[in-house]
Amino acid sequence: MVLEMKKRLEAHLRGVLQAKYEIQPESIPMETPPDLRMGELATPIAFELARKLRKAPKMIAQEIVAALGSLEGFASFEVAGAGYINARLDRAAGVRMAASGESLAVTASGLHSLVEHTSINPNKAAHIGHLRNAILGDTFVRLLRAAGQKVDVQNYIDNTGVQVADVVVGFLHVEGKSAGDVRALLEELKSKGERIDFYCWDLYAKTSQWYTSGTDTENEARKKLRYATLHEIEHGGNETAEIAEVISTVVLRRHLETMLRLGIEYDFLPRESEILHLKFWEAAFEQLKKSGVLYFENEGKNKGCWVMTRPGAETADGVTDEDAKVIVRSNGTVTYVGKDIAYHLWKFGLLGRDFGYKPFFKYPGHACWISAEKGEEPHPHFGGAQAIYNVIDARQSDPQANVIQALRGMGHTEQADRYTHFSYEMVALTPRCAVELGYEVSPEDLNRPYIEVSGRKGFGVKADDLIDKLIAATRAEVDARQTGRDEAERQRIAEQIAIGALRYFMLKYTRNSVIAFDFKDALSFEGETGPYIQYAVVRIRNIFRKGETSPDAVLAEFAKLAELGTYLSGAENEDIWALWLRAGRRTMVLEQCIATSEPAHLAKHAFQLAQEFNNFYHKHHILTEEDPARKTFLLATAAVALRELVEALAWLGIESPEAM
């Protein structure tokens, strides 16, 4: 509703500016006045025009207000302060629009987007840092879909990298297991219902330590073993590669299960092994050479390599660019960034090659596919997107910038412009939390605000452990309150609240803020949390239950009310109008979230709406209201707040429980 009104006012203002001054500003600044008494929308446009028109802002504002006349949906326009133009909505019209939900229909943009998130190395359990990635990515997918985009969700799997090689070394050489032993162990863990990714978590840390814990000659041999193992895995077609395949696949399956607990699903899992074996790089190499993005270096420290100029680097003819990024090493092998360029050409449908596809994981609604050398027919098609979003932490902004630079250099400027590195800061542990978990913390770390999580050191909080802990805590609360409900129902509610708490916790911070993780904050269910919002939903549902009516019935009745003005004016009703206004902002917030790639705005919106509802709830007793028309109005207010809260929560991937 607010978005609709804002657009209406903008268009009207443009008409006035054109007719009166023959000015067509690029954008019209529109904001919310600091106080509702000043109106609902405001623009400081007169300040900007003051210089151009050589007139006082206040004078300009007065002229514009006089020319604005009347506009449907608006009650009045006025000049305020030194030259603000404040607009008051026709409150009754605004309320009717918000109640009808008409403005919720978002015009489908038709854009085909690809969001890649999660991308955990399949060699250990997921930890809280991975949770932030997956929750951010999944939420953004929901937002894009809400805005009418067609979105493919990908989870890139580096199944041939050094991290997988490390656990393979761990199994074969630290634990001295044979290939058969490894298979037997996997079977055994599976039959006991134990988590293989947890086992690997410890083994990975142990192996990382093993590389440096021997004598110098031993360590030297271990390093060699590490790289020999990596190369065997990359090459494929040998027993080491087979073990890597088996382990990475079971760990990947575990990651999908963990993420499914949070309602996170994927469409396609492209793997590094297929990128290698289907020769994506070779196809990209030809294009890169042809376009001149890559050049062969004959001088300097990068002599014998194929390199590319870094973004923003200044180069001069005849001067060797020592800072250039190496893409092909002097021994002929390709670097990570090179493979990533090839992969991203595929994402945009520019590579001229495709993966094979096999079904891998079944969700209630759909299947998740995985890449394969020889796929199955028929299969859905992935890649060839118009816009892509890579949810990758901020530390990888340099390599991401390199890939974008390469695309741009190859002439794919439109694609480069629609390539978003959806970056976010890491989740670290507070020193207190690290101590609580029993880790040894150095005195200097103890004085830091936070300590970085490290899979290599086995230092961190595992995702499943945190989820288990959250569910146990919410279950205790539910058990204390919902004594009349059976076991299964209480468990279901506890899970909904726990996931709500976790997802909200990861979404309330803006992306570039480091989250210093602490159990006290993460396990909190009061104040600015997911459960606070869910609680508002439950309260509203209880009102309808006790009132023996439904939101639909109430809204139908509400549509028949002839006069709304008396309920929306006067100091005692100001907060009710504020609640309607907030409820009517959802699509505007959605637009803002997508424009800034920032889901936190929606999290904040949902909280504020819940807060305003709770405020309203305490001030106006609905079911005992004696005036039937006013009661209908109050019930309609609750119905719209409910609809908006449930929908906003759904976009955040948070369920709305019936009771809690």
Place this chain on the structure above:
RNA sequence: GCGCCCGUAGCUCAGCUGGAUAGAGCGACUGACUACGAAUCAGUAGGUCGGGAGUUCGAAUCUCUCCGGGCGCACCA
């Protein structure tokens, strides 16, 4: 050395493309359950927006500089 991010209330964070009197949550202190469930609400205290300079009618927001913290800058993935 170069690049990116951060510094706002005791703590954790918001602050929309520069805009009107800087906001939440937590914590502290006062109050409100015979009400539509208190996982809630009302109130009080608490801020030189890291320091300085500049641009502007107007700066927490933009520029420069300094201070403090974090993260990147491989022929590793």
